[in-house]
Amino acid sequence: MLRFSDAVLSKQERLSRWGFLGLTTAPLVGAVLFNHTGTPPFLLCPFRAITGIPCPGCGLTRSFLAIARGDFENALRMHLFGPVLFLAFAGAAVLMGLELKTGRRLRHPPFYSFNSRIQSWWWLGGIYLGYYALRLYSLFQTGEFYINPLKTIFLRS
Template identity: 85%
Template structure:
């Protein structure tokens, strides 16, 4: 059951909640809209476009698009953390909207409980880096990742 504090949200808190709601719903709404219009060119990874090396977040947009289509198998294949982040954005948006609707702060949210249980967040970063390293290794082994830095520099200079 949801429990609310007695204090009413201040004007500053309401404003920050509206900003947070915009940040959490933008990827969700974008995933639904871009499924019908196609992925726009501004969503392409600049690091991969310049260097040929995929960034740690490469595939998250495609994963979100797959989730919006209901294709969870492809979503996991595009990026393992895509469904997790999509769920986190959805839950955060719902709880933020509830706080804005009621005008009161929630005393406990799933994020509060998770934050209490996970004392040190560094290991999540380590897991993410290991996953990224495995993705790079896999791309290199399958031949999809064939980067030669000296070749890139030579073509950029010409």
């Protein structure tokens, strides 16, 4: 059950909630809109376009678009963390909206006890980078790189 504190949100807290609400809803709304209008060219990954190597976030946009279409199998295929981030953004947007509507701060947001037990989240970054390394290895094995980065490094020597 969600419980709100008795203190009213200050003007600064309301502004920060509005900003956070905008940041969390933008990818969700964009995924829905771009499914109907087509993906614009500015959503292409500049890192991959320059190097031929996908960045750790490559596939997240396509995963979000697949989720907005209801295609969860392709969403997981595009990026394993896509559905997790989509749910996190949606949950954060709902919580920010509730705080703005009530004008009060949540006393103990969901996952509060889980977050207080885990002092450091560095391991989550490690899991993400490990997944990225597995994706790179898989792309290297299947030959889906635009260029072969190892060949480029060794040819320059």
